[in-house]
Amino acid sequence: MYQNPDLFDLSHTLAGALFEATEYPWQVLPQIGDFLKKLGPQLPTEVFDHPDEFVWIAKSARVAPTASITGPCIICEDAEIRHCAFIRGNALVGANCVVGNSVELKNVILFDNVQVPHYNYVGDSILGYRAHMGAGSITSNVKSDKTLVVVKDGHTEIPTGLKKFGAMLGDFVEVGCNSVLNPGTVLGRGTSVYPLSSVRGVIPAESIFKSANNIVKREKN
Numbered sequence: 001m002y003q004n005p006d007l008f009d010l011s012h013t014l015a016g017a018l019f020e021a022t023e024y025p026w027q028v029l030p031q032i033g034d035f036l037k038k039l040g041p042q043l044p045t046e047v048f049d050h051p052d053e054f055v056w057i058a059k060s061a062r063v064a065p066t067a068s069i070t071g072p073c074i075i076c077e078d079a080e081i082r083h084c085a086f087i088r089g090n091a092l093v094g095a096n097c098v099v100g101n102s103v104e105l106k107n108v109i110l111f112d113n114v115q116v117p118h119y120n121y122v123g124d125s126i127l128g129y130r131a132h133m134g135a136g137s138i139t140s141n142v143k144s145d146k147t148l149v150v151v152k153d154g155h156t157e158i159p160t161g162l163k164k165f166g167a168m169l170g171d172f173v174e175v176g177c178n179s180v181l182n183p184g185t186v187l188g189r190g191t192s193v194y195p196l197s198s199v200r201g202v203i204p205a206e207s208i209f210k211s212a213n214n215i216v217k218r219e220k221n
Helices: 025-042
Strands: 047-050 055-059 073-075 089-094 098-101 104-110 116-117 123-129 150-153 156-159 167-169 185-187 207-211 213-217
Touching: 025 089, 025 104, 055 098, 185 207
Parallel strands: 055 073, 073 089, 089 104, 098 116, 104 123, 123 167, 167 185
Antiparallel strands: 047 055, 150 156, 207 213
16 A cells, blocks of 8 residues: 655644545545635635635735636635636645745645746645745646546556546655646655656655656755
């Protein structure tokens, strides 16, 4: 059975309850929207505004007037939603996150301090604490043949039962500019991806992805 206990640190996040009964973290993807609809009304009104149906935005968040936000969506404290960001729904944006200019989010969880600051598409994905996606990097969430996504970890294949599944990024992951994370990509905690990469499958924690045939273990300082 595939297990990666270092993929996410859920103990200090709003989304922790979502993962308690799941074997694999991607199993929560179909549940995000309903979860946000239930969680939103429980948020403290002194901290969160409720400007639209199923939309809750922390009073301390900075949201550009040109941003488009559709619920269900929760934007947490001190997040920054920049010019022309497009949040299409089913999105939990954690505290201190940056969602940048022309970034599109759909069916995602961004844990605290995530940065998707420039021209990113993040769909049907989960980004761990302090994960960062360089300019132009995207998650590809549907296979070209439209078949169900399978997560591949070496010789092990794990059917997800999902047609739409982008990527799982562990805490402190760095994705280089203009990289593509193919459907079902899992990047372990602390992994870095070189710019212009095409990534698929499970990449172990604390790795450096230089190319599909050149993945090295990060040297400890």
